[in-house]
Amino acid sequence: MFKFLLKDKIINTIVDKISQEMNRTLTKFQDQHNQKFEQVLNHLESMRIELKSLDQRLSSKEVKDKMDYGHMQYKLSSLQTELKQSKPIKKKESRLDN
Numbered sequence: 001m002f003k004f005l006l007k008d009k010i011i012n013t014i015v016d017k018i019s020q021e022m023n024r025t026l027t028k029f030q031d032q033h034n035q036k037f038e039q040v041l042n043h044l045e046s047m048r049i050e051l052k053s054l055d056q057r058l059s060s061k062e063v064k065d066k067m068d069y070g071h072m073q074y075k076l077s078s079l080q081t082e083l084k085q086s087k088p089i090k091k092k093e094s095r096l097d098n
Helices: 002-085
Strands: none
Touching: none
16 A cells, blocks of 8 residues: 555656646747747847838939939920020031131
8 A cells, every 4th residue: 555655656756747747838938939939020020120121212212213214304395495486507517627
């Protein structure tokens, strides 16, 4: 009878030690996993902020380019109008033509 009681006690002790060790190992694994996941989230957030900044810069550049293009088109049109309205310039005869 004593052997049976001792056997149960030893088995319970072994089971408790195994459970504690597994719990410790799993907790350590979970902590490491959480740290890595947190790093990934931080990197993703950093990339999101950078992409947002690039998108804003690109949008403002596109607006500026459109304005510059419109201004150049206006100047070109104005110069074309001036050329049409001005008198034709007479070509000077060069000395070689004589």
